[in-house]
Amino acid sequence: MTDFFKDIPQISYKGPDSTSDFAYRHYNPDEILDGKRMEDHLRFAVAWWHSFAWPGGDPFGGQTLERPWFGDTMELAKLKADVAFELFAILGQPYFCFHDLDIRPEGKDFAESTKNFEEIVDYIGQKMDSAKTKLLWGTANLFTHRRFMSGAATNPDPEVFAYSAATVKTCIDATHKLGGENYVLWGGREGYETLLNTDLKRERDQAGRFLQMVVEYKHKIGFDGTILVEPKPQEPSKHQYDFDVATVYGFLKDYGLEDEVKMNIEQGHAILAGHSFEHELALAASLGILGSIDMNRNDYQSGWDTDQFPNSVPEVALAYYEILKDGGFTTGGTNFDAKIRRQSLDPEDLVLAHVGAMDVCARGLKAAHAMLEDGGLENARAARYSGWDSVSLLEGSLDDCYDHVMSKGINPEPRSGAQERLENYVNRFV
Numbered sequence: 001m002t003d004f005f006k007d008i009p010q011i012s013y014k015g016p017d018s019t020s021d022f023a024y025r026h027y028n029p030d031e032i033l034d035g036k037r038m039e040d041h042l043r044f045a046v047a048w049w050h051s052f053a054w055p056g057g058d059p060f061g062g063q064t065l066e067r068p069w070f071g072d073t074m075e076l077a078k079l080k081a082d083v084a085f086e087l088f089a090i091l092g093q094p095y096f097c098f099h100d101l102d103i104r105p106e107g108k109d110f111a112e113s114t115k116n117f118e119e120i121v122d123y124i125g126q127k128m129d130s131a132k133t134k135l136l137w138g139t140a141n142l143f144t145h146r147r148f149m150s151g152a153a154t155n156p157d158p159e160v161f162a163y164s165a166a167t168v169k170t171c172i173d174a175t176h177k178l179g180g181e182n183y184v185l186w187g188g189r190e191g192y193e194t195l196l197n198t199d200l201k202r203e204r205d206q207a208g209r210f211l212q213m214v215v216e217y218k219h220k221i222g223f224d225g226t227i228l229v230e231p232k233p234q235e236p237s238k239h240q241y242d243f244d245v246a247t248v249y250g251f252l253k254d255y256g257l258e259d260e261v262k263m264n265i266e267q268g269h270a271i272l273a274g275h276s277f278e279h280e281l282a283l284a285a286s287l288g289i290l291g292s293i294d295m296n297r298n299d300y301q302s303g304w305d306t307d308q309f310p311n312s313v314p315e316v317a318l319a320y321y322e323i324l325k326d327g328g329f330t331t332g333g334t335n336f337d338a339k340i341r342r343q344s345l346d347p348e349d350l351v352l353a354h355v356g357a358m359d360v361c362a363r364g365l366k367a368a369h370a371m372l373e374d375g376g377l378e379n380a381r382a383a384r385y386s387g388w389d390s391v392s393l394l395e396g397s398l399d400d401c402y403d404h405v406m407s408k409g410i411n412p413e414p415r416s417g418a419q420e421r422l423e424n425y426v427n428r429f430v
């Protein structure tokens with residue numbers, strides 16, 4: 001045991017009337033919704049990078065957080081893992097997620113970085129043997145080190161492509177070894193700054209082949225987790241090839257991967273793309289590629305990726321509504337890709353950020369479930385499209401539509417979309 005979280009109790013469900021900071025008021029893992037435990041619906045994960053590796057910097061200032069495990073040695077990486085599993089025990093969430101760089105010190109070359117990585121993966125594996133926490137997904141950090149500044153898969157230098165592919169191989173191996181349920185690719189540097197130096201077609205083809213290689217490798221080693229791509233429109237690159245769900249779906253179709261790869265959709269990325277979170281989720285669901293979510297929120301004034309913990313029940317309720325309507329998570333889950341604010345220095349801040357977020361998500365899930373049970377939105381939607389039940393226009397032609405209008409003297413009457421009534425309806429539940 002380290003003493004990092006000393007005096008912080010294990011968090012448990014105490015009910016909505018509890019006034020304790022260190023209690024769940026809504027997240028009740030064993031509560032059954034639609035025949036399934038709440039824990040199995042939400043499948044919460046802690047993100048190693050924000051919770052244990054992030055030093056608190058912003059564009060104007062460096063480290064604010066002081067952590068006894070900061071530093072580039074194997075001993076400190078193990079201390080970081082010890083503290084991570086202590087947080088998992090306090091929260092009782094079922095999953096975690098990591099990048100290679102979050103858990104191991106960078107070596108002097110690829111071989112040393114890989115050796116460090118494999119040793120820490122084994123260390124984490126041993127800790128998992130006696131903990132209830134499992135791996136939701138692993139991923140490779142192909143964006144922080146300067147070698148990736150011009151892209152990973154989309155780099156003009158083939159040696160960076162190879163380095164990135166070799167890194168992803170080690171990360172899929174580690175994810176497989178730890179029983180991970182998904183493998184994520186977020187293309188942080190897979191985009192460009194200026195078209196003046198960029199061969200856009202070539203870079204997109206490199207990214208397509210890279211993803212095919214990932215899928216081929218998954219099948220080769222028998223990894224049966226889901227491969228997930230995480231869309232984001234910009235930051236760090238000005239133009240990203242994986243802008244949003246629609247863009248990535250077109251990309252998957254181009255490279256024959258639409259049945260192999262699903263989406264990891266992040267709230268803040270959806271907002272940056274000019275969409276709502278529920279739009280991205282509903283679109284992915286309609287395309288059959290909704291996989292998992294990164295739950296966070298952005299600041300609505302600053303307009304950049306602030307990765308804050310969620311705290312709005314109405315927002316998350318609409319997100320979980322789309323997820324439940326799609327049948328719920330299978331291999332996916334709710335990863336808190338969220339960080340505390342840089343002034344939140346204390347160990348308890350890290351705990352309470354997760355506690356609050358888990359409660360907000362639990363309330364959102366309950367509201368979403370109640371709306372689906374009640375059926376108000378689905379009935380209203382069905383009624384709105386019911387005219388289609390009695391016509392077969394989509395099997396016909398322009399000529400058929402012309403005859404239909406002419407012969408029946410059709411003169412369509414506009415009907416109310418009833419948005420305010422539906423908004424009032426949703427507010428009854430959230």
Ligand code: XUL
Pocket residue numbers: 099139184186230232266294305337
């Ligand atoms: C960056 C982001 C990443 C991915 C994993 O905005 O969301 O943390 O989730 O690489």
Ligand code: CO
Pocket residue numbers: 186230266294337
């Ligand atoms: Co993310």
